[in-house]
Amino acid sequence: MSTASRDNRKNKNKNKNKNKEETRGAFEERVVKIKRCAAVVKGGRRFSFAAMVVLGDREGRVGWGYGKANEVPPSVEKAVKQAQRNMINVPIVDGTIPHAVQGRDGAARVMLIPAGAGTGIIAGDAVRAVCESAGIRDILTKCLGTTNSVLLVKATFDAIQNLRTKEEVEVLRGVNL
Numbered sequence: 001m002s003t004a005s006r007d008n009r010k011n012k013n014k015n016k017n018k019n020k021e022e023t024r025g026a027f028e029e030r031v032v033k034i035k036r037c038a039a040v041v042k043g044g045r046r047f048s049f050a051a052m053v054v055l056g057d058r059e060g061r062v063g064w065g066y067g068k069a070n071e072v073p074p075s076v077e078k079a080v081k082q083a084q085r086n087m088i089n090v091p092i093v094d095g096t097i098p099h100a101v102q103g104r105d106g107a108a109r110v111m112l113i114p115a116g117a118g119t120g121i122i123a124g125d126a127v128r129a130v131c132e133s134a135g136i137r138d139i140l141t142k143c144l145g146t147t148n149s150v151l152l153v154k155a156t157f158d159a160i161q162n163l164r165t166k167e168e169v170e171v172l173r174g175v176n177l
Helices: 003-024 072-085 125-134 149-161 166-173
Strands: 028-041 044-056 061-069 101-105 108-114 139-145
Touching: 028 072, 028 125, 028 149, 044 072, 044 125, 044 149, 061 072, 061 125, 061 149, 101 149, 108 149, 125 139, 125 149
Parallel strands: none
Antiparallel strands: 028 044, 044 061, 101 108, 108 139
16 A cells, blocks of 8 residues: 555545544533443343533533443443523623523532632532533532532532523513613
8 A cells, every 4th residue: 555545535534633623623622521330231240321411612502411331431432412402692781691500300409609800710510511611711600419429510500501691681571770
């Protein structure tokens, strides 16, 4: 095989990889949790994996996904695909959220409180992943109830969906604030 044909194949493979990166290029994925499940069968144990992924562009769009498979990489890919379908817009005012809000999922409760410039993200791993992916720079959070990462991500999304900007509230109420 000649060197030229090998180089052509390498370039084709590089172009394929570039296309994959471009489709997700705007979004940054963060794996929040990988769970391993063991099923005991006749020959021993059969393992499967579940992955929780948060996907965001750091400019106000964020989504989450949960994927299951027999190996880790396919479960992460499934979670990323689901996260792309579940994208929502987050209202951000001066690097923080417009007002304090609470979210809930199962036993998990999350409080999100706006913070002054320079405070940073005061949060645990799961809530921090959502806030950073959304592009929130200054926020205070408190998790109540369970510390289950999957439930905390869902509760954070519940809280984010309840956020309203000043303009949205004015339109809903029909008054000037």
